[in-house]
Amino acid sequence: MGTNFKLYYTPTSCGAANFLAAQIGGLTFDSETVDLATHKTKSGVDFYSINPKGNVPTVAFSDGTILNENVATLTYLADAGNAGLSPKEGTPERYSYLNDMGFVASELHPAFGPLFNPQLTGEARAAAVANVLRRVDKLVTLLEGGKRSFLNGKSLSAPDLYAYIVLSWSVPLGITLPPAAQAYCDGLKGNEAIQKAYATMTASQ
Numbered sequence: 001m002g003t004n005f006k007l008y009y010t011p012t013s014c015g016a017a018n019f020l021a022a023q024i025g026g027l028t029f030d031s032e033t034v035d036l037a038t039h040k041t042k043s044g045v046d047f048y049s050i051n052p053k054g055n056v057p058t059v060a061f062s063d064g065t066i067l068n069e070n071v072a073t074l075t076y077l078a079d080a081g082n083a084g085l086s087p088k089e090g091t092p093e094r095y096s097y098l099n100d101m102g103f104v105a106s107e108l109h110p111a112f113g114p115l116f117n118p119q120l121t122g123e124a125r126a127a128a129v130a131n132v133l134r135r136v137d138k139l140v141t142l143l144e145g146g147k148r149s150f151l152n153g154k155s156l157s158a159p160d161l162y163a164y165i166v167l168s169w170s171v172p173l174g175i176t177l178p179p180a181a182q183a184y185c186d187g188l189k190g191n192e193a194i195q196k197a198y199a200t201m202t203a204s205q
């Protein structure tokens with residue numbers, strides 16, 4: 001696996017959380033955007049030849065191995081970086097981190113998926129929105145009803161970056177978040193480290 005890797009992502013998908021994690025952690029890395037409609041990289045390479053599953057994020061190591069699940073990519077990047085985005089293995093905090101990461105990856109993120117299907121209309125869309133809001137309510141519970149600015153209650157971690165990007169989709173989808181979830185997003189939007197990393201991501205397109 002090693003430490004040299006290239007990150008494949010898009011600036012509005014879950015892959016963006018990985019760019020932010022790598023950047024905030026001070027990692028030196030190569031990156032390239034992917035067109036998810038054509039599955040071609042910006043330089044025109046068939047993305048399936050890099051990641052047979054075709055999804056971002058993809059962390060491609062110089063030895064040929066890849067990671068392409070957010071749980072793994074974000075944790076790899078957080079562990080490799082120097083910003084404390086993940087707690088040390090074996091500690092109670094590490095298991096809480098995995099609990100948060102598991103929630104975002106298995107509940108929050110997948111709930112949004114169906115809403116990107118333009119054929120989803122009427123009652124089916126309303127049901128999908130209701131499902132998103134149920135998952136967002138669970139997030140608010142993890143945030144102790146809004147008392148926490150970060151999922152771990154102390155500092156920015158990789159699951160916050162992941163949740164931040166996922167919740168940002170509520171804007172183009174026209175979903176109004178409950179106040180505690182909106183306040184969480186607003187707090188992360190104002191976070192200096194996130195702002196700097198975002199600026200770097202935008203500049204590197």
Ligand SMILES: N[C@@H](CCC(=O)N[C@@H](CS)C(=O)NCC(=O)O)C(=O)O
Nearest residue numbers: 013014036054055056068069070105
């Ligand atoms: N199982 C992956 C899914 C990641 C995922 O849903 N990626 C989306 C963008 S947010 C994607 O690349 N979709 C296009 C595709 O799969 O072809 C994970 O949980 O990390």
